[in-house]
Amino acid sequence: MLLAGADWGARVAGDTVFPGGPLDELAHLLTTVVVFWALGSRACRRFLVPAMIASVAIDLDHVPGRFGVDWLTAGTPRPYSHSVLVVAAVLGLAALWPRRRDLLLGVAIGLAIHFWRDMGEGGAGVSLLWPVSYRAYQYPHGAYVAVIALFVVIDAARCVFGGRAMSEPVxxxxxxxxxxxxxxxxxxxxxxxxxxxxxxxxxxxxxxxxxx
Ligand SMILES: [Zn+2]
Known part of the structure; x- marks a missing residue:
C-alpha cells in the first residue's frame, strides 16, 4: 500500500524536486524491498542493505543537472550513470574483490532494480546502452504495476505459508x-x-x- 501510494504520488508530482523527489525515492526503495522479500531471506541477508542504498543513491547523479550542469546528461533523458555500463562496472569490481563481493553484488542488483523502475515510470526512459547508443528505453507503467503486484503476491504467500509451517506441532x-x-x-x-x-x-x- 505504501509503495502504491508513493508510486502514485511520484507520478502526480511529476519532475518536481519536492514532493516528487522524495516520493520517487521512497517508491524506488520500496520496490527494492518488495522484490527482495520475494527472493527470500537468504538473498535479503546477503544483498538487501547495499541494494536499498544503491537504489536510492544512484539518483544523486541528477544533482548537477538540477543546477544547470549537463555534462552528465547531454543527449540523454537521464544521467549517463543510469546505464548498463555502471552495472557491468560494479559486477566487474565484485569479480575482482572477493571480500566485498556480496556488497557489490547487492549494489549491482539495487541499480538494476532502480533502472527497471525508471523505465516504467512513464517519463522519457533510460539510455541503458550509453555510450554505445543514446536511445532511451521504456515500457508502460501498467507493466511495472503488474510485475510489482506479482511480487507482492509472492511476498504474501511467503508470509502465509511460512506462518502455517510454524503452527504444526513438534x-x-x-x-x-x-x-x-x-x-x-x-x-x-x-x-x-x-x-x-x-x-x-x-x-x-x-x-x-x-x-x-
Ligand atoms: Zn533514476
Whole structure:
C-alpha cells in the first residue's frame, strides 16, 4: 500500500524536486524491498542493505543537472550513470574483490532494480546502452504495476505459508530411562516462533533444562 501510494504520488508530482523527489525515492526503495522479500531471506541477508542504498543513491547523479550542469546528461533523458555500463562496472569490481563481493553484488542488483523502475515510470526512459547508443528505453507503467503486484503476491504467500509451517506441532524428544538408573529427563527443545524483518519465520530452539 505504501509503495502504491508513493508510486502514485511520484507520478502526480511529476519532475518536481519536492514532493516528487522524495516520493520517487521512497517508491524506488520500496520496490527494492518488495522484490527482495520475494527472493527470500537468504538473498535479503546477503544483498538487501547495499541494494536499498544503491537504489536510492544512484539518483544523486541528477544533482548537477538540477543546477544547470549537463555534462552528465547531454543527449540523454537521464544521467549517463543510469546505464548498463555502471552495472557491468560494479559486477566487474565484485569479480575482482572477493571480500566485498556480496556488497557489490547487492549494489549491482539495487541499480538494476532502480533502472527497471525508471523505465516504467512513464517519463522519457533510460539510455541503458550509453555510450554505445543514446536511445532511451521504456515500457508502460501498467507493466511495472503488474510485475510489482506479482511480487507482492509472492511476498504474501511467503508470509502465509511460512506462518502455517510454524503452527504444526513438534514432537518431543524421547526420554531415556536406563535400567537401574535414576529417571533422566532429557533436555526438551522448546520452539519459539517469530518473524524477522523479511516476514520469514524464525525458530528459536531453547533447552528446557535437564535433571541428572
Ligand atoms: Zn533514476
Amino acid at each position: 514432537g518431543a524428544a524421547p526420554v531415556p530411562t536406563p535400567r537401574g538408573g535414576r529417571l533422566r529427563v532429557a533436555a526438551q527443545p522448546r520452539l519459539e516462533p517469530g518473524y524477522n524483518a523479511t516476514c520469514e519465520p524464525i525458530i528459536t530452539v531453547r533447552s528446557a533444562g535437564s535433571l541428572n
